[in-house]
Amino acid sequence: MITLESGTGNYTTIDHTSFNYFAGNNYLGLTNKPELINKAIAALISYGTNFAASRQTTGTADIHLGLEEQLAQFKGKEAAMVFASGYLGNKLIMEYLRDQYSVVLLDSMAHSSIIDGIPRAVETIDTYAHLDMNQLEELLKKYAGKRALIASDGLFALTGEITPLDEIHRLAEKYDALILVDDAHATGVLGENGRGTQEYYHLENSPRIFQSETMSKALGAYGGFVAGSEEMISAIRKKSAFYGASTSLPPALVATGAAALSYLAEHVDLKSKLVSNIRYVKIGMKQIGLETSDAETPICPVFCSSQAEAKRLSDFLMENQIIAPAVDYPVKTGKFIVRITVSAAHTAEQLSHLINTLKIWNDGRN
Ligand SMILES: Cc1ncc(COP(=O)(O)O)c(C=O)c1O
Incomplete structure (x- = not known):
């Protein structure tokens, strides 16, 4: 190593x-921009190293709310929430949607954070060959009668391929399925405004697609986020034990994320x-x-x-x-x-x- x-x-x-x-995932080269570093230092000086409390108790600061507002604006959504790791975003979304699906259909190269995020009670998990839409359709037929959640990376970390979200979406409409896209590598990279795979395929208004994202890669900061309707974001905040019972994102990282979004907008x-x-x-x-x-x-x-x-x-x-x-x-x-x-x-x-x-x-x- x-x-x-x-x-x-x-x-x-x-x-x-x-x-x-x-190497790595610093796709926009933001990790050592003075504009981001100086904001991180200023936040450290103003707020210290850590809020040392969860978001639901005394760990929510004005800078968290400011960052979430900026993220919602960046994504063109009503609301957004940040949390300590992009790895956990898939879990938060799958838990939120839990009552709406009973089968999970995975691309065979789906990231481990998708697999780890599948709620324990889900009985049926099946896999389609990587990017193979015919196999996905076969599975949707096989499980007709049960509602499926199709889960895939948006941009695959190792191969650099983009998942065919347009075709997945067409199938999801045909078989009334939901879609989870892990856009860890697509945020800031794909789509005209860097909003990820959904924007790349002009599917931003689809109510079937849910995106899990991170500030840790192209945005040069750290921490996961989910953007969506007010209803969805407040439901996840209420429902998620992880969100409710883990320490909030520290000041320097919150400030770095906010500075990255401003930097993107200005450059x-x-x-x-x-x-x-x-x-x-x-x-x-x-x-x-x-x-x-x-x-x-x-x-x-x-x-x-x-x-x-x-x-x-x-x-x-x-x-x-x-x-x-x-x-x-x-x-x-x-x-x-x-x-x-x-x-x-x-x-x-x-x-x-x-x-x-x-x-x-x-x-x-x-
Ligand atoms: C596809 C994918 N999803 C999620 C994650 C986790 O994101 P984070 O590092 O922000 O926790 C990674 C890698 O780190 C990833 O490659």
Whole structure:
């Protein structure tokens, strides 16, 4: 395992050496922006390190309410709620919807936070092959008579693929199902305003779709959030033991999330910068002859022929001052992946160094 000796922006330090950082999920390059850091420091000075109380007792501060208002506005929804971990958002939504479905249908590569979030009392859980809409329809037919909740990642963390939410939605309408989308990697990235997979497919007004999101990736902050109707948000607040009985999000993180949303609103060019960096890398990879995913997303995997080859590539990149890990968790993809992620902040020199290095490796392999 790599041990970092600095933060992670375009570069990181390991063993006293600076590396180009093409890993993690800092898709908009926000984690070391002074605009965010200064707000975090100001909140630490004003509020201290922690509220040390749950949201339902004495742990709700004005900055939580302000952030939730900003998130609701960002999402174009009536209300939003923040909590300590994006991992728990799927659970909160599935618990809230509990009376409205009796079957859960999962993409076979659904993130562990979706699987862990399924309420214990759900009797039927079934899986369709990754992105396979025919199999999903077969399952919907198989369980006709029971109402299904279809659950999938919006943007898959390892492969960079976007789930076909338009087709899932068409099937959900046909079979009267509900949909849960884990948009941890899509928030700030997909859709015209960065509102995620639902916006990307122009399905923002569908009452069937529920999104679980996080501030921990593209937004450069930390903590999960859910946005929706007033009714839904206040029901989740009342119903969730986790929300009611765990410590509220600490001041520095609340302030960072709020600053990230303001920064996004003021820097509308960030998304186009990201897209142009993604295009450069994905087109470059294809020209070299590397296998990657087609979707225009910041996750640019190199699909290798074995885990050993993936490890060799990751090591070769590191020898050339590039960090991009060979990954085989948290879901089994059946592929051997070196996960390269591109951010809006990477420079032209860094991108061309990446592509040149991949080319040298590929030439040596062939
Ligand atoms: C698809 C997906 N959902 C949820 C999470 C959890 O989000 P957080 O790290 O904000 O808890 C992650 C990864 O961290 C993820 O990849």
